[in-house]
Amino acid sequence: MRGERRLFGGLGFSLSAGTLLEVRGPNGSGKTSLLRVVCGLLRPAAGKITWKGRPIAELADEFCAEIAYVGHLDALKPELDALENLRLAARVAGLGTAPGDSVAALRVFGLAGFERLACKALSQGQRRRVALARLKLAARRALWVLDEPYASLDAAGTALVRATLEEHLLAGGIALLSTHHEVESAAPSAQRVELGP
Amino acid sequence: MNTGINWFRYSSPQAFYPLAGAMAPWFFWAAAVFALIGLYIGFFVAPTDFQQGEAYRIIFIHVPAAWMSMFIYVVMAFWAGVGLAVNTRLSAMMASALAPTGTLMTFIALWSGALWGKPTWGTWWVWDARLTSELILLFLYFGFMALQAAIDDPRRADRAGAVLALVGVVNVPIIYFSVQWWHTLHQGASVSLTKSPSMAASMFAGMLVMALALWLYSIAASLVRVRAIMLERERNADWVKEPGSAPR
Amino acid sequence: MRGSLAGAAGAVLERDLLLALRNRSDAASLLIFFAIAVSLFPLGVGPDPALLRSMGPGVVWVAALLASMLALSRLFAADYADGTLEQLALAPHPLGILVGAKIAAHWLVSGLPLVLIAPVLGLQLDLGGEALLMLAASLALGTPALSLLGAVGAALTLGLRASAMLVPLIVLPLCVPVLIFGAGAVEATASGIGAKAHLALLAALLLPSLVLAPWAAAFAIRIALE
Numbered sequence: 001m002r003g004e005r006r007l008f009g010g011l012g013f014s015l016s017a018g019t020l021l022e023v024r025g026p027n028g029s030g031k032t033s034l035l036r037v038v039c040g041l042l043r044p045a046a047g048k049i050t051w052k053g054r055p056i057a058e059l060a061d062e063f064c065a066e067i068a069y070v071g072h073l074d075a076l077k078p079e080l081d082a083l084e085n086l087r088l089a090a091r092v093a094g095l096g097t098a099p100g101d102s103v104a105a106l107r108v109f110g111l112a113g114f115e116r117l118a119c120k121a122l123s124q125g126q127r128r129r130v131a132l133a134r135l136k137l138a139a140r141r142a143l144w145v146l147d148e149p150y151a152s153l154d155a156a157g158t159a160l161v162r163a164t165l166e167e168h169l170l171a172g173g174i175a176l177l178s179t180h181h182e183v184e185s186a187a188p189s190a191q192r193v194e195l196g197p
Numbered sequence: 198m199n200t201g202i203n204w205f206r207y208s209s210p211q212a213f214y215p216l217a218g219a220m221a222p223w224f225f226w227a228a229a230v231f232a233l234i235g236l237y238i239g240f241f242v243a244p245t246d247f248q249q250g251e252a253y254r255i256i257f258i259h260v261p262a263a264w265m266s267m268f269i270y271v272v273m274a275f276w277a278g279v280g281l282a283v284n285t286r287l288s289a290m291m292a293s294a295l296a297p298t299g300t301l302m303t304f305i306a307l308w309s310g311a312l313w314g315k316p317t318w319g320t321w322w323v324w325d326a327r328l329t330s331e332l333i334l335l336f337l338y339f340g341f342m343a344l345q346a347a348i349d350d351p352r353r354a355d356r357a358g359a360v361l362a363l364v365g366v367v368n369v370p371i372i373y374f375s376v377q378w379w380h381t382l383h384q385g386a387s388v389s390l391t392k393s394p395s396m397a398a399s400m401f402a403g404m405l406v407m408a409l410a411l412w413l414y415s416i417a418a419s420l421v422r423v424r425a426i427m428l429e430r431e432r433n434a435d436w437v438k439e440p441g442s443a444p445r
Numbered sequence: 446m447r448g449s450l451a452g453a454a455g456a457v458l459e460r461d462l463l464l465a466l467r468n469r470s471d472a473a474s475l476l477i478f479f480a481i482a483v484s485l486f487p488l489g490v491g492p493d494p495a496l497l498r499s500m501g502p503g504v505v506w507v508a509a510l511l512a513s514m515l516a517l518s519r520l521f522a523a524d525y526a527d528g529t530l531e532q533l534a535l536a537p538h539p540l541g542i543l544v545g546a547k548i549a550a551h552w553l554v555s556g557l558p559l560v561l562i563a564p565v566l567g568l569q570l571d572l573g574g575e576a577l578l579m580l581a582a583s584l585a586l587g588t589p590a591l592s593l594l595g596a597v598g599a600a601l602t603l604g605l606r607a608s609a610m611l612v613p614l615i616v617l618p619l620c621v622p623v624l625i626f627g628a629g630a631v632e633a634t635a636s637g638i639g640a641k642a643h644l645a646l647l648a649a650l651l652l653p654s655l656v657l658a659p660w661a662a663a664f665a666i667r668i669a670l671e
Contacts, residue, residue: 039535040535041531041534041535041667041670041671042670042671043671061447061537061538061539062537064535064536064537065447065537067535069531069532069535071528071531072528073526073527073528073531074527074528075527075528075529075531075532076527076529077460077464077527077529078527079464079467079468080460080463080464080467084463088456088459088460089532091448091452091453091455091456092453092456092457092460092532092533092536092543093448093453093532093535093536093537094447094448094449094452094453094536094537094538095448096447096448333618333621336614336617336618337618339614340611340614340615340618341615343611343614343615344601344602344611344615347602347605347606347607347608347611348605352671353668353669353671356668357601357665357668357669360597360601360661360664360665360668361601361615364597364619364661365618365619368618368619368622371622371650372618372619372621372622374622375621375622375625375626375646376621376625378625378626378629378646379625379629382629
């Protein structure tokens with residue numbers, strides 16, 4: 001429920017290793033809310049989410065150790081530079097990164113040379129890349145939940161995200177993303193859910 | 198397990214609405230009766246105090262109102278806590294319904310305290326421990342209502358209000374204790390509404406009856422208010438929309 | 446893959462302190478507000494030293510209280526707006542501990558400076574040496590409690606319009622005991638009675654808050670994130 005409006009109901013799906021689920025729908029159809037329900041940030045009015053057979057409410061921190069979430073907001077501090085943002089975020093999320101990992105992640109996402117620039121000096125697309133670079137560090141997290149990952153990205157950025165996603169799926173990870181862009185699915189076998197008014 | 202009425206049936210707004218509507222008038226009438234008795238005792242039966250004269254009779258309103266203001270806060274926090282723990286909407290609505298009545302009781306306590314102070318000590322306000330605690334309680338009520346008013350999403354409003362009410366109820370004894378401490382440290386003087394004249398039995402009886410009257414009134418007012426809240430919150434539910442099916 | 450709780454809490458602390466360092470003017474503005482607020486009282490009631498001396502402890506304490514309320518708008522609001530707070534909620538560590546780290550950083554930046562400059566302001570109000578020390582000591586015990594209580598209020602009002610007015614309304618009544626014992630400690634020292642009881646009571650208020658407030662605030666944050 002959003003305020004007093006029911007967004008969606010009667011939804012059910014299960015994802016196993018190596019699957020990608022794309023949630024599509026127009027603005028306001030509840031894509032973000034669905035993703036947040038899966039992460040445990042939002043409690044559904046009815047129904048439940050289970051991970052490996054156990055409800056996530058029970059698993060709490062254990063479940064959090066298995067997900068990586070990149071939401072609408074970049075979660076970047078404008079006064080800090082890209083490297084500081086990434087390193088501190090990784091430590092908070094318990095990603096267990098080694099010293100050179102953050103630099104490498106930024107390089108993969110095409111930000112080599114921009115690591116030491118305060119994030120407020122970066123363009124919106126560049127900031128989105130920094131936010132997504134976190135995924136390179138989260139390879140060991142089984143479930144990736146991405147809200148509009150392609151927003152603000154140019155063609156090169158979009159290709160980078162798709163490549164990272166494919167790598168993750170091949171390694172046996174699960175990914176759940178929402179998009180309203182007409183982007184080709186990252187995996188041909190992707191499942192789809194359409195949310196509508 | 199058939200112990201008669203199945204109380205859980207009444208935890209849904211739809212079932213409670215008619216019940217509240219039926220109960221409220223009874224409570225109003227009972228409150229009126231007890232109020233008349235209490236005021237009679239207070240103004241005619243209880244003896245005149247030789248120190249403070251007739252003016253002290255305001256105590257029959259002041260003290261019961263003060264008791265009620267604190268009691269209602271605790272009840273409000275209780276229902277808010279239940280709503281938080283068990284996720285029932287009606288408990289949260291009840292907590293929201295109680296707040297304005299509790300505020301009213303606090304106002305009455307403060308005003309009656311002022312009316313007492315003027316003829317007795319010549320000032321409209323006295324920083325005595327009870328009045329000061331009542332003032333802080335008033336702010337606590339205001340904070341609760343302001344917080345709920347500022348949040349549009351009713352579910353978040355309920356839950357945030359519940360956290361605030363619970364934090365408040367834990368703090369109320371601490372605040373009361375600290376205000377007592379503050380008062381005894383700063384005041385050698387005997388300017389204190391708390392030091393009331395030694396109680397004749399009739400005075401105490403009068404206060405109890407008035408307290409009962411205020412309690413019954415509070416229940417009645419809250420029942421009426423919770424019905425209004427139910428209508429507003431559940432306005433999209435069938436039982437509210439269908440004119441024929443709406444219970445009385 | 447979890448990482449250690451201490452590492453995560455340390456990262457939260459480090460991040461907030463780093464941000465405070467890059468936004469030094471915020472902390473400075475708060476101190477200036479504190480000084481101005483204290484200076485307003487003599488302007489309002491007249492410069493009679495005896496009057497100022499008797500009002501001094503209360504005045505400095507009330508100004509510290511108001512400054513704390515102002516500072517609360519910098520505790521969670523920015524993180525809530527840019528998405529950092531929801532990442533904290535998703536971290537595989539108890540949110541209460543991470544929130545505690547944020548409150549600690551907040552106190553270091555907004556509370557500790559008040560403790561340090563309060564004696565200087567107390568001089569303006571003609572307070573004596575021992576009273577000035579007690580002013581610092583009582584604020585050292587009191588300002589963390591104010592930050593902790595305030596954190597609950599700040600967490601409850603995340604994202605609401607007019608939260609800057611709402612937070613003082615809901616937090617100030619809860620801070621009354623801290624004010625009474627804190628200012629009382631300084632007065633007791635100034636009049637020679639001794640403030641041991643006051644300090645003990647301040648500690649008695651601080652310790653449960655240390656344990657309970659971060660969890661209440663974490664709970665309120667989750668409510669706001671829904």
